[in-house]
Amino acid sequence: METMKSARKTESGDIGSDLSEQVKAATKDSHVRAENTQLMLSYQKGHITLPQYKVLLCSLHEIYKALEDELDRNSSHPAVAPIYFPQELARLETLEKDLEHFLGSGWRKRVVVPAATHRYAQRLRQIGKERPELLVAHAYTRYLGDLSGGQVLGKITQKSLGLSSQEGLSFFSFPGVTSPNRFKQLYRSRMNGIELTAEERAAVLEEAVAAFELNIQVFDDLQKMLSVTTEAVDQSAGNVVRTATFPSLPIVGLCVALTTIGLGIYSL
Numbered sequence: 001m002e003t004m005k006s007a008r009k010t011e012s013g014d015i016g017s018d019l020s021e022q023v024k025a026a027t028k029d030s031h032v033r034a035e036n037t038q039l040m041l042s043y044q045k046g047h048i049t050l051p052q053y054k055v056l057l058c059s060l061h062e063i064y065k066a067l068e069d070e071l072d073r074n075s076s077h078p079a080v081a082p083i084y085f086p087q088e089l090a091r092l093e094t095l096e097k098d099l100e101h102f103l104g105s106g107w108r109k110r111v112v113v114p115a116a117t118h119r120y121a122q123r124l125r126q127i128g129k130e131r132p133e134l135l136v137a138h139a140y141t142r143y144l145g146d147l148s149g150g151q152v153l154g155k156i157t158q159k160s161l162g163l164s165s166q167e168g169l170s171f172f173s174f175p176g177v178t179s180p181n182r183f184k185q186l187y188r189s190r191m192n193g194i195e196l197t198a199e200e201r202a203a204v205l206e207e208a209v210a211a212f213e214l215n216i217q218v219f220d221d222l223q224k225m226l227s228v229t230t231e232a233v234d235q236s237a238g239n240v241v242r243t244a245t246f247p248s249l250p251i252v253g254l255c256v257a258l259t260t261i262g263l264g265i266y267s268l
C-alpha cells in the first residue's frame with residue numbers, strides 16, 4: 001500500500017504524510033467558510049432562537065441517521081473499523097432525545113429539512129454503498145467538529161435558549177469521552193493507521209472538502225428558510241415571530257411545524 005510521502009508546504013509548515021494532517025490542511029479554507037456562514041456567525045453571537053434550533057436539530061437528525069446507518073453497516077470494513085466508535089461518538093440517539101424534548105413524542109411526524117440536507121444524506125448513503133473508505137472523511141468532518149466546538153456551542157445554545165438545565169442539550173454531551181482533546185488524538189492516530197492507496201487517499205481528501213461543502217449548503221439553505229421569516233418580522237417592525245411558508249422544502253417524514261421560524265444555526 002502507498003503511504004504518499006510527498007509533503008506540501010503551507011504557511012504553517014510541513015503537512016506530512018499523516019491522513020489526519022492532510023485532511024485538516026485540505027479542509028482549512030472550507031472550515032473558515034463554514035465558520036463564516038451567516039448561520040454560524042449568528043449562532044456564535046448567541047442569536048439562536050428555539051424555533052431555529054428545532055429546525056437545525058431536524059437537519060442534524062437526517063444527517064446523522066444516514067452517517068451512522070452507513071458506519072454501522074460498514075463497521076468491519078478496513079477503512080471504517082479503526083474509526084468506528086459508536087459508544088463514544090454516536091449522535092443519533094442524543095438527537096432523538098433532544099427532538100422529543102423540544103417537539104414532543106410525535107416529533108417523527110413533524111420533521112422538515114431543506115433540500116441541501118436531503119442531498120447530504122443521499123451522498124452519505126451512496127458512498128456507504130459504493131465507496132465505504134470515503135466514510136472516514138464524513139465521520140472526521142462531523143465528529144471532530146462536534147468534539148472541537150461542542151462544549152462551547154452547548155453553552156451558547158443553553159444561554160441563547162434560556163435553558164436552566166441540560167435537558168434538550170444531549171447532542172453536545174459526550175459521556176463516553178473523558179477528554180475531547182485526548183480522544184481527538186486517538187481518533188487522528190486511528191485515521192493515520194488506515195491503509196489507503198494513493199488514489200483512495202486523494203479521494204478521501206476530496207470527499208472531506210465535499211463534506212464541508214455539504215454542511216455549508218445545509219446552513220445556507222436553513223438561513224434562506226429563516227430569512228423569509230426575518231423579512232416578515234422586519235416588515236411588521238415587531239419582534240413577533242411570524243408564520244413562514246417554504247413551498248420548496250421537501251418534507252422528510254417528520255417535522256417541525258415551520259410556522260415559527262426566526263433565524264438560526266448549526267452544530268458542528
Ligand code: HEM
Nearest residue numbers: 024034035040044140141142144145148149212215267268
Ligand atoms: C461556529 C462555527 C465554528 C467554530 C467557531 C469552530 C471552531 C473550531 C475550533 C476552535 C476547532 C479546533 C481547532 C484545532 O484544534 O486546531 C475546530 C476544529 C474542527 N472543526 Fe470547527 N468550528 C466551527 C464550525 C465547524 C463546522 C461547521 C464544521 C464542519 C461541519 C467544523 C469541523 C471541524 C473539524 C472537523 C475540526 C477538527 C480539525 C482537526 O483537528 O483536524 N467546524 N473548530
